[in-house]
Amino acid sequence: MLDLAITAFTLAFLTLGFRRPFLWVLAYLYIDILTPQKISWSLLAALPISLIAFLLAFGGWLVLDDKRDTRFTLRQALIVALLAYCGITTTIAEFPVEAAEKWSWVWKALLFAIFLPLTLRTRLRFEAVVTTIVLTVGAILITGGIKTAAGGGGYGTLRTFVPDNAGIYEGSTLSTVAIMIIPLIWWVARHTTLFPKGKLVTLFAAALTFAALLIPIGTQTRTGLLCIALLVVLSLRAVRHRFLYLGAAGALVLAAIPFLPESYTKRMSTIENHQSDQSASTRVAVWLWTLDYVRDHPFGGGFDAYRGNSLLVPTVKEIGPKNNVTLVTEYHVEKGRAYHSAYFEMLGEQGYFGFALWAWIQLLGVWQMERLRRRWRDRKAPDTAWIAPLANALQISQIVYFLGAVFIGVAFQPVMFMIIGLQCGLWSYARRIEAPVATPVIGARPQLQVTAG
Secondary structure (H helix, E strand, O other): OHHHHHHHHHHHHHHHOOOOOHHHHHHHHHHHHHOHHHHOOOHHHHOOHHHHHHHHHHHHHHHHOOOOOOOOOHHHHHHHHHHHHHHHHHHOOOOHHHHHHHHHHHHHHHHHHHHHHHHOOOHHHHHHHHHHHHHHHHHHHHHHHHHHHOOOOOOOOOOOOOOOOOOOOOHHHHHHHHHHOHHHHHHHHHHOOOOOOOHHHHHHHHHHHHHHHHHHHHHOOHHHHHHHHHHHHHHHHHOOOHHHHHHHHHHHHHHHHHHOOHHHHHHHHHHHOHHHOHHHHHHHHHHHHHHHHHHHOOOOOOOOHHHHOEEEEEEEEEEOOHHHOEEEEEEEEEEOOOOOOHHHHHHHHHHHHHHHHHHHHHHHHHHHHHHHHHHHOOOOOOOOOOHHHHHHHHHHHHHHHHHHOOOOOOOOOHHHHHHHHHHHHHHHHHHHHOOOOOOOOOOOOOOOOOOOO
16 A cells, blocks of 8 residues: 555655646755655665656756756855765776765765756745755654654664665664754744644644654654754754753653663763764774875775774773673674764765765865855745745755764765755855945945846
8 A cells, every 4th residue: 555655645746747847856955855756665675766756857947947046155066076086986986886886875865965956036935945845854854753652673673764774764864864953843834934834733743743852762863962962052042041941851851761761871872972872983993094094095996885894892881780890892894884974984984085075065065054044034926035044054054964974874875965065055045136235325326236147
């Protein structure tokens, strides 16, 4: 039944694009996030549905869309440079077969981030893109949240639509995406014109937020817990009654602790002492190996270069009763261990130059969204009041990603590059619609002001 429903919905989505070509852009977002071809076992599984949606989206824009307001930003040019550079390192990768497999989806994520801003000409399109991302991710969060509430979670065992770690379905990745999407959930609830605002919309946003907060518990990932703490701190900027907000957040945490499974609290306790946890110790060992590797390979080793590592990983264990504990260090040999960090992933695979390009793209987004937030926060007109809140939501989402990316290899995560595409589009849109303010000259006759773009 699920296969039939998801196949019918996906094909209907694509068919509607022949009437409204922009729907193909939304269809690609839906397909790339949810990966219905991995859920289906019949027609969708046999078709390159993601590539079809991508070609339809690009072709529809190229042939049918209005391009008068199209602008190309600096960040899009930087993504083009990163795309080209990654293509070059793929041809000389140390593990060419594995590198080609990763390249097969990385190029689409980068190219779509370049393409998406070109389609965002109106407020309605921004709303449609953000809402599609929120609801598609939300479908996964609702499924995971229900299973967590029913006691079906666990480290590496929470299953939603897809049983493997493809896309955002890996536990730590899903936890990070779940928390970083919360600001966008509330932007949609407060500012969208796609559906009437009311108590039902607010209730759904609250329920979806609750489901998102359950995901780090269901996956039992330390990354998600840290992302929640950071989101609480970042949200203080937009909260009127900060002490009340912090008090309510603290009370909620204290009330939730007795209901948390013992396996979750035990795993979270390893945050303060990573040496007692082999997976955390392996991470540190991989990071040190990557620093040594990039010194000898300044241009990186191409995608999946980590497969060449061999590590001696120390772990510290406590032996004996509590009043007479002996610390014993044990060593384990690990080979071909992944980076478990987007930053070291970029360093090891793309070298110093690739890392610098990627970091420039990311940090420029934080700066641009801050400029937009400050410049537009006092605009109260209905047609512009949504810009500053969206810039703020996109900025917070990106900063939460920065923290999650410390512990997981998500340097090319498609959802993050969708956020980057939205940022580029919002930056271009705001600059286009903003009329230049002329400096008044004493004695000069009034002049007609012309809006840029």
